[in-house]
Amino acid sequence: MKTNIFVKDRVAVVGAGLTLFRRRHLETPRELAWEAARQALESAGLTFDDIDCVVTGTAPDAFDGVHFNGEYIADSGGFGKPTVRVYVGGGTGVFVPVAAWWHAASGLCNTVLAVAEEKMSPAHPHPQGVFAYIWDPILERPLGPNLIWIFAMEMRRYMYKCNTTKETIALVSVKNKRNALDHPAAQAAANITVEDVLNSELLVWPVNRLDISPVSDGAAAVILARENEARRITDSPVWVEGIGFTLDNTHWYNRELAFPRYVNYAARMAYKMAGIERPWREIDVAEPYDPFDYKELHHIEGLMLARPCEAPKLLEEGWFDRSGELPTSPSGGLLGVGNPIAAAGLMKVAEIFWQLRYEAGPRQVKKPVHYGLAQAWGDLMQVGTVIVLSN
Amino acid sequence: MSKGLSGRRQPGWVNPPGHYLKRDEMYALPGLVRYKPRARYLFSAGQAQSRFLQGLKEGRILGTRCPRCGRVYVPPRMYCEYCHTRTMEWVELPGTGVVHTAVVSYIAAFRERLKEPVIVGVIKLDAPGYVEGGYEFAGLFHRLCGVTPEDVMSGRVIGMRVKPRWKPPEERRGDVNDIECFEPVEG
Structure with a gap:
């Protein structure tokens, strides 16, 4: 039973756009954001004048090296319009359309442009240097931690608790990088084997180089509209159900690191709104957040x-393959397409949009799809953001 | 290179825009700007953690107890996250605990390869106020010593009982490194 009785209006996604995801882009953050926004507008058959409000998202300012980074990229889409930047670390990508949803569902705006951008390459020689500042300055930084430590610790705990192995977890990386071969924006698409993952550079046991998504630049955008507007724009709107x-x-x-409570709470909130009682049967296709391979499994459970x-x-049975019962990361995910942090989450939402419109081309999952889900996670194992879409 | 598609419906499989640069191409770009921020910080540790760090200097692990739910927080907070009440009561813990998770790092903070790997993990401390086997616990993130990478990889280290190995009192400075590491409890 749907319970969102106080929501004024149904909201639909009506367009999506994406730039290439690459290690180094010529384009500035603003140019990337503009390219994605332009594509999204074109795909919906709209112009900038048709947009009422703008929501932008980008992750830590330190990557771009500019504070108030949201406003910095905003003139690519937000000039002269009510504009807000939202930021919840890695969860930002899915939080951008969530914020765009309440702009429209409240009746405040008819059409909302949601843009997420990330340019990690300016942090030189490697963005690892910037990640050092996410740790607590008093109790964590004095130990000289590397960002990968926290993931390795969570992965180790998950392996212990679930009695699973590096070999099994590596299958996520194999699957997603293979899926990404069909994605035109993909940065790290490859046909690899479990052995390739296990033989890649060992960084922090149990994490090897190919267990991790790459460093990327890129942008993504979607357009949301209230029901009447959405039906005018397109005959195949993709509804935001929760x-x-x-x-x-x-x-x-x-x-307890083996289970992401925060993702679970966010999912329950979204399912309740969408009237979904048995997500394992009712969700047809999912894009769980996969910056590390174990994270996809961790989030699937959350x-x-x-x-x-x-x-x-x-996973071993092929349940999550594109031809499986519940395809996950059919786009290729962060492991395959790339991980420009905020843009990566929104890329996942765009993928579900395309899947539900049967527009994903060679990436289209085999089974018929009605309900899809995208999820992101962020900060110090803290944030869960979830969006449920239907066609 | 860029091949943006125009038209009313742009499906999810067209060529996305953007120009990729190889490393050398980036270095050859006209107008490439180099910049190194100069920022210095001094962080005060706050009401709860200042006292916690003073405790470390004295070789003691201190926590705060919530008067409402009874959770004992290590590291201490001056408020209870669950009850939103002020936690005023200080509790000294024995410092012993079990390893919740542990990993072997071959890289340092800025991805430099380490000569000798370090073992770090989460230590679940013996503290009252929590459900046994529950989701939350009092604990610290720290180095582990007296265990080998093989112990970590085999899983032998998880659940192992450990205690803090303190630096000599004259070397303690009131920071988290006053604990050298957590080491296995003998016997």
């Missing part, structure tokens, strides 16, 4: 698309 977002505490080392510790087994 949204969810939650925040956990900063003290990631005071929590999203209740599998029981806790069940995802590795289903």
Whole structure:
């Protein structure tokens, strides 16, 4: 049963755009954001004048090296319009359309342009240097942590708790990089084997180089519209059925790392709004956030698309392949397409939009699709953002 | 290179725009700007953690107890996250605990390869106020010593009982490194 009785208007996604995801772009952050916005507008058959409000998203300012980065990129889409930047770390990409949704669902705006951009390459020689500042200055930084440590610790705990192996988890990387071969924006598409993952550079055991998504530049955009407007714009709108977002505490080392509670809360919020009671059966295609390969399994379980510790087994059976029962990351995900942080999350939403319109071309999943889901995660194992779409 | 498609419906498989640069091409770009920020910070540790760090200097692990739910926080907070009440009561913990998770790092903070790998992990401390086997616990993120990479990889280290190895008192400075590492409890 749907419970969103206070929502004024149904909202649909009516267009999506994407730039190439690459390690180094000539384009500035603004130019990337503009390219994605232009594509999204074109795909909806709209012009900039048709847009009422703008929501932008980008992750830590330090990558671009400019503070108030949201406003910095905003003139690519937000000039002269009500504009807001939202930011929840890696969760930003899915939070951008969530914020765009409430702009439209409240009745405030008829059409909303949602743009997410990330240019990580300016941080030189490697953005790892910038990631050092996300740690707590008092209790964590004095230990000289590397960002990968926290993922490795979570992955190790997940492996222990679920009694799974590096070999099984590497299958996520194999699957997503293979899926990305069909994605025109992809940066890290490849036909690799589990052995390639295990033999890649060992960074922090259990994490090897190919367990991780690459460093990327890129932008993505979607257009949301209220029901009447959406039906005027297109005959195949993709409806936003539910949204969810939650925040956990900063003290990631005071929590069980094997299960993402924050993702679970966000998912329950979105399912309740969408009237979904059995997500493992009702969701047809999903884009769970996969900056690391184990993270996809971890998030699948948080999203209740599998029981806790069940995802590795289903993965081995091909359940999550494009031809499987519940295809996950059919785009190729962050591991295959690339990880320009905020843009990567929005790329996932765009993929679900295309999947639900049967426009994903060679990436189209085999089964018929009615409900799709995109999810992102962010900060110090803290933020879950979820959006449920239907056609 | 860029091949943006115009038209009313642009499906999800066309060529997206953008110009990729190879490393050398980037260095050869006209007008490439180099910039190195000069920022310095001094962080105060706050009401709860200043006292916690003073405790470390004295070789003690201190936590705060929530008067409402009874959780004991390590690292301490001056408020309870769950109850939103002020936590005023200080509790000294034995410092012992079990390893929640552990990893072997071959790289340092800025991705430099380390000569000797370090083992770091999460230590779940023995503290009252939590459900056994529950989702939340009092704990610290720290180095582990006296265990080998093989112990980590085999999983032997998870659940192992550990205690802090303190630096000598004259070397303690009131920071988290006053604990050298957590080491296995003998016997």
